Amino acid sequence: MRMTRHGRRAATAAAVLTLALAWTSAQATAAPPAADSPSATAVRQYEVAGVATAAERTALARTGTAIDEIRADTVLITADEAHAARLTGLGYDLAALTAPEERGGLRAAAPSDYHTYDDVIAAVADAEARYPGLVTSQVIGQSYEGRDIVAVKISDNAATDEDEPEVLFTHNQHAREHLTVEMALYTLGELTSQYGTDAEITALLDTREVWLVPTVNPDGKIYDQESGTFRSWRKNRQPNSGSAALGTDLNRNWAHEWGCCGGSSGSPGSDTYRGSAPESGTEVGVVADFVRGRVVGGEQQITAHIDFHTYGELVLWPYGFTYADTAPGLTADDAAAFEALGTALADTNGYTPQQSSDLYITDGTVNDWMWADQGIFSFTFEMYPSSSSGGGFYPPGDVIDRETSRNREAVLTLLDYADCPYRITGNEAEHCGTA
Known part of the structure; x- marks a missing residue:
């Protein structure tokens, strides 16, 4: 996480700042980041290693990727398999994750x-x-x-x-x-x-x-x-x-x-x-x-x-x-x-x-x-x-x-x-x- 400047409150390295979208189920109909089809597609969350600074996060976002969460030196993203493969081809190190509730999180709302x-x-x-x-x-x-x-x-x-x-x-x-x-x-x-x-x-x-x-x-x-x-x-x-x-x-x-x-x-x-x-x-x-x-x-x-x-x-x-x-x-x-x-x-x-x-x-x-x-x-x-x-x-x-x-x-x-x-x-x- 990029540390804040001029006395802004700094979060600890273990803290998670979150933006954009949460884990999306296989029924989600939002199009993946680089697709041109609105049809339903299976997407999941990935952790992307080695993305630790604002400049590195910006570079990732410029690939058309929406960033979900910012951690100390990784980020979480949501993508379909094709977009994940494109990122891998660009040299990013992705690890597929299970849904948040399967990682010990709270149940989602109805x-x-x-x-x-x-x-x-x-x-x-x-x-x-x-x-x-x-x-x-x-x-x-x-x-x-x-x-x-x-x-x-x-x-x-x-x-x-x-x-x-x-x-x-x-x-x-x-x-x-x-x-x-x-x-x-x-x-x-x-x-x-x-x-x-x-x-x-x-x-x-x-x-x-x-x-x-x-x-x-x-x-x-x-x-x-x-x-x-x-x-x-x-x-x-x-x-x-x-x-x-x-x-x-x-x-x-x-x-x-x-x-x-x-x-x-x-x-x-x-x-x-x-x-x-x-x-x-x-x-x-x-x-x-x-x-x-x-x-x-x-x-x-x-x-x-x-x-x-x-x-x-x-x-x-x-x-x-x-x-x-x-x-x-x-x-x-x-x-x-x-x-x-x-x-x-x-x-x-x-x-x-x-x-x-x-x-x-x-x-x-x-x-x-x-x-x-x-x-x-x-x-x-x-x-x-x-x-x-x-x-x-x-x-x-x-x-x-x-x-x-x-x-x-x-x-x-x-x-x-x-x-x-x-x-x-x-x-x-x-x-x-x-x-």
Whole structure:
């Protein structure tokens, strides 16, 4: 594992950082990394030896491989036999693994452990009915298959667009990451039920406007969850011209440094396929338009953002497209504020804080776009578990309450600093015009 810089929390060599996808059953229908067919294919997890640094992980990812877990000097990947053979031919040392539960891990969840898309829409409607002054919602667009993408606003006077800092929480860009939708429902329930009772929440909602997008990728969520068995599907469900493979990785489709740096795939069959052009993914265009629509009087009203993912127990910040701490549009003051605030967020939930590229290079990501294009302090949270032994993308339902409430203080901390994130480094006078 690449050690973090400038005093970021360093994980022990034995710790496992996890990203991308868990072990996938033989019934999974996600296409293997370099294939152009969406038909069902048997895939399994492999441990790849001798991949110890961010540069080595990036080189592996550039073969079209999605990285599952990062260990001290190996990584885990998911691949079919053909892709594994291609990697072997490139000189990689692969060892096939059994399923996580056969390695002593927890049982995976059942699809019924998680709320469905329809459940989410009903929960939003219920919150509006129960808290009419506190909650409003709007359909900000439709998914590729025509489902509503909903943004929920929570504030003391939700029906009015007040001159208050706004914070955005997005969830479920990646279809199989169902725990993130549970996070959205937890936040909605906690902020509404505790307003007027909890002094901190009351003060924050009196001075902030909160936006939740509970599922960015409803088509993918439904496809992954509602057949009766999980399919380990990551992308959206949009066809790709000239290919039988379906779907774009929405978190490689944002319009900043899109496809710039080998941090995504140009193959439609890859789980990290970046799409045909920036914002070609229908759902990315919807959310990006919503964010651009929050520019009022020439000023972006959204000041802070978390994009929730699973899994790995990480707090990540820009940039992902470069290893450098600073780059065009990201000054030393900006980087210091990102690190300080990201570390403060991680201190509340026990996650590991680090710049995204400490893992490996990614491009076209939501965090990089939010910051570089819109000036929003944007973080990714990789939620529970820390490894596939905890259930990977599908942890059992009995951990949902614990692992969503685990982020309560992080959410409130971000809301607190939303008036001026530079306040955490003492630079508010210079950057926010306040002392």
